[in-house]
Amino acid sequence: MPFMTLENIVSKKQNLKDMFSSPEWNMSTWASRVEGKRVADLVEGRSFWTGAEMVLNAAMPLIGILNWIFEADEPLIGYIYETMDQVKETIKEEFNKKKSDYMPIWEVVDEIWNNVLHSPLHAAGYYLNPSLFYSSDFYPDFEVSSGLLSCLGQLVQSQPIKDLIIRQLEEYAHGKGSYQEGSSRTRRRNVPPAMWWSSYGENHPELQRFAVRILSQNCDGxxxxxxxxxxxxxxxxxxxxxxxxxxxxxxxxxxxxxxxxxxxxxxxxxxxxxxxxxxxxxxxxxxxxxxxxxxxxxxxxxxxxxxxxxxxxxxxxxxxxxx
Structure with missing residues (x-):
């Protein structure tokens, strides 16, 4: 809420400047008070608006994620991992790709994400989300693969079932069998990830159940x-x-x-x-x-x-x- 309030203040920048320079303000009792003078100086100065715009450039993309999660009517666990990377890129663009400006913000985001918010479920959801997995931008780095294996170890107790799921993941990775039909752009984009697995993962019930359990998790509990x-x-x-x-x-x-x-x-x-x-x-x-x-x-x-x-x-x- 404070950031959204700040956004509204910035949107009324010129009106606020005009108000504090108006005869009505100068004749009011607030104009002679310490608090009033302090606010008037703040509004008329350049540093406040520069700082406010910098704060908004960093905060509003993150607030956008919160609104998106809160308003969604379906589980979003399969999208959080990719979305965090997109938000960081958006912040970078907001600062005109000036490294000295956006890197301090990135460091704060990374510290909170890595030490508090990130879970192997996010990485596993990213891997098992067909709309992202079969796209040209998909990047399975070590964190993604280790997160997937960590979830497999936690959610599946039987070693034979684990080995079977790993073999089934190979067919999913190469888009074979029923996965080939479901990997088309239209099908993977228009169907929620958990529902996609319910439709196209029937040939591999062990992997299907594992994927549905992960992709059905909520992010806004x-x-x-x-x-x-x-x-x-x-x-x-x-x-x-x-x-x-x-x-x-x-x-x-x-x-x-x-x-x-x-x-x-x-x-x-x-x-x-x-x-x-x-x-x-x-x-x-x-x-x-x-x-x-x-x-x-x-x-x-x-x-x-x-x-x-x-x-x-x-x-x-x-x-x-x-x-």
């Missing part, structure tokens, strides 16, 4: 399901002992799944999601009436959290088997 991203961010805090860190992981898992359960059941707690953080100290230490007496003072010990987490994992695994 926190927004769509009102999940607290601050909880996951606290797990990144350094300096916490391993036992406490593991406890918080279980707590986050349980809280997110309860939130998802309530969302799908149409239940509302009556309290905004951002108002209460289950990790806050006041909840952990000041709610003894809801804590069994045989537990630790931190309201949920490691064994209890682990049991809840494993039970939730079992239910989740049973549901995903049907996808």
């Amino acid at each position: 926190a927004l769509r399901y009102v999940l607290k991203r601050t909880m996951a961010e606290k797990l990144l805090t350094n300096g916490r002992n391993p036992v406490e860190q593991q406890r918080l992981k279980y707590l986050t898992f349980v809280h997110y799944n309860l939130q998802l359960q309530q969302f799908h059941a149409g239940m509302k707690s009556g309290v905004e999601a951002e108002e209460i953080d289950p990790m806050d100290d006041w909840i952990i230490h000041e709610a003894p009436d809801v804590v069994p007496q045989n537990l630790e003072s931190s309201w949920m010990n490691l064994d209890c959290a682990r049991a809840l987490s494993e039970e939730g994992c079992s239910r989740f695994a049973a549901k995903t088997e049907t996808i």
Whole structure:
């Protein structure tokens, strides 16, 4: 929102300059106040507008991605990897390809993407998205191939099935069999990736199921399901002992799944999601009436959290088997 507000301010640049130089402004009480003078000097100076335009050149392409993800009515996991590269190129163009201007922005984007946001799912989705894979711009670098193999190792437990999927990927890579029919520009562009695999991957059910599971993932869970991203961010805090860190992981898992359960059941707690953080100290230490007496003072010990987490994992695994 602050960046969109700044964009509106820049779009009214001349009107704002005219306002602060008008007789009406000079006769107003704000013109004699410290705050008013400071804003007038800011608007009349050149450095503010130069800085504002530079900020917008860097921020608006990224905000465009957020709007695109939020407004989409289909899973976008197969497009995020490529889109991030396109955004960086857009930022480069906005700065007229001047390296000294766009590289600091690229470094910030890369740091957040590589250390916080990037997941092997993004790379695997890029590889398994036929609209990108069969295009002339597709580039399967080491990060893409390693991301694909990482997802294969995590999602497929049977080694024989893994080996079979790897062999099936060869036919997909060379567009053989039913993949040849589906690789035409019209079919791969007009059909969502997961639906494409449902239509053209029937000859390889193992690979088909693997691809559909990945390409059906949403990228906007926190927004769509009102999940607290601050909880996951606290797990990144350094300096916490391993036992406490593991406890918080279980707590986050349980809280997110309860939130998802309530969302799908149409239940509302009556309290905004951002108002209460289950990790806050006041909840952990000041709610003894809801804590069994045989537990630790931190309201949920490691064994209890682990049991809840494993039970939730079992239910989740049973549901995903049907996808």
